Amino acid sequence: MSMRAITTVPPGGGVKLSEVNEEKGDGIRVRTFRTGICGTDKEIAAGKLSFARPEIGNSLIIGHEAVGVVTESNGNYEFKEGDIVVPMVRRPGSCRMCRLGRQDYCEDGEFVEAGIRGKNGFMRDEFTEDPRFLVRVENKSIQDLAVLTEPLKNVMKMKEIFQFLRMRIPWYCEDSTLSCKNMYVFGTGTEGLLISIVFKTLGLNVIEVNRHPLDENVMNYLERNKIDYLDTSSEGIDKKVKDKPMDAAIDAVGSMDVLREITDNIRNNGIAIMFGTSGQLPSSNFDVLENLVDRNLTIAGSVDGAKAHYSDAVKFIETHGKVMEMDKLITGTYEPDNLKIFMEKEKQEIKKVIAWS
Numbered sequence: 001m002s003m004r005a006i007t008t009v010p011p012g013g014g015v016k017l018s019e020v021n022e023e024k025g026d027g028i029r030v031r032t033f034r035t036g037i038c039g040t041d042k043e044i045a046a047g048k049l050s051f052a053r054p055e056i057g058n059s060l061i062i063g064h065e066a067v068g069v070v071t072e073s074n075g076n077y078e079f080k081e082g083d084i085v086v087p088m089v090r091r092p093g094s095c096r097m098c099r100l101g102r103q104d105y106c107e108d109g110e111f112v113e114a115g116i117r118g119k120n121g122f123m124r125d126e127f128t129e130d131p132r133f134l135v136r137v138e139n140k141s142i143q144d145l146a147v148l149t150e151p152l153k154n155v156m157k158m159k160e161i162f163q164f165l166r167m168r169i170p171w172y173c174e175d176s177t178l179s180c181k182n183m184y185v186f187g188t189g190t191e192g193l194l195i196s197i198v199f200k201t202l203g204l205n206v207i208e209v210n211r212h213p214l215d216e217n218v219m220n221y222l223e224r225n226k227i228d229y230l231d232t233s234s235e236g237i238d239k240k241v242k243d244k245p246m247d248a249a250i251d252a253v254g255s256m257d258v259l260r261e262i263t264d265n266i267r268n269n270g271i272a273i274m275f276g277t278s279g280q281l282p283s284s285n286f287d288v289l290e291n292l293v294d295r296n297l298t299i300a301g302s303v304d305g306a307k308a309h310y311s312d313a314v315k316f317i318e319t320h321g322k323v324m325e326m327d328k329l330i331t332g333t334y335e336p337d338n339l340k341i342f343m344e345k346e347k348q349e350i351k352k353v354i355a356w357s
């Protein structure tokens with residue numbers, strides 16, 4: 001059958017709305033409802049993501065953040081028509097971790113990622129999916145917000161890593177909570193904001209850090225969620241940490257400067273999680289690593305997430321979506337032919353989504 005799809009030719013980039021033909025195949029047929037656009041998609045579109053590659057031929061259907069509705073279950077009992085589902089991005093290769101369902105910790109790099117590398121994505125009217133890679137959204141009232149499940153699952157994995165790392169010593173406060181602990185989050189894009197609200201729910205004080213003045217909507221959003229912020233173009237981080245010591249940090253920017261800022265300012269026994277990537281090489285900055293030993297610092301890298309983290313993300317949206325005003329994170333809904341949204345960043349932009357049905 002023929003349908004609309006947004007395609008790109010990696011690694012060169014570019015995006016166009018095409019008509020593609022596809023055999024329906026076995027599996028669960030899903031009608032796409034919304035797809036989100038993130039930095040990864042913009043980089044693929046700009047030809048800047050070197051690992052982007054097609055599934056077959058030379059063009060790739062882009063899009064890895066999606067929510068859809070089941071139209072045919074093809075005899076599969078787990079899903080039925082009308083179910084709301086979120087597809088997973090990363091698909092296993094054959095290594096041990098992939099066989100354990102933890103392709104997010106793939107040992108040999110043989111996984112594929114829908115819409116990114118080696119597998120067509122979800123920016124199209126419909127797709128057929130293996131039920132193992134679909135996560136159901138039970139609560140239909142969060143159908144719109146469910147497009148945030150995919151970026152949020154990355155944060156659920158970070159939360160798990162953080163909880164694990166802090167157990168190394170008694171990290172809690174004298175009142176048994178985490179209320180005396182400050183976490184600095186670098187980056188105010190969708191991922192940075194999702195990190196902030198998730199860690200806020202753990203009871204930490206969260207401080208969002210940006211290099212430029214924050215957009216007013218972001219500032220208001222943070223204020224309403226009682227998250228502090230710092231614009232380092234007007235106030236140094238060294239000054240801020242005197243007031244609120246940095247006990248933990250998460251980077252959603254991906255630059256060596258941020259790693260430097262973290263290791264220079266974090267307290268002894270600090271925990272840092274690095275999530276951002278930018279392809280920058282750690283040239284002469286290896287001396288940051290000297291900090292680690294004497295000060296018992298822990299730095300963990302984190303990418304992607306497992307199926308359980310998608311389910312955690314759905315639960316988080318169900319529980320906190322309304323109170324934490326997650327709808328404010330979606331700053332625009334566009335038609336599939338509005339391709340300029342891949343190229344430009346608007347003022348006040350957080351998450352842009354495409355409406356397919």
Ligand code: BGC
Binds near residue numbers: 090151154303305
């Ligand atoms: C996705 C991850 C993926 C990563 C690298 C991110 O945008 O959320 O699931 O592993 O890109 O390709």
Ligand code: ZN
Binds near residue numbers: 038
């Ligand atoms: Zn993404």
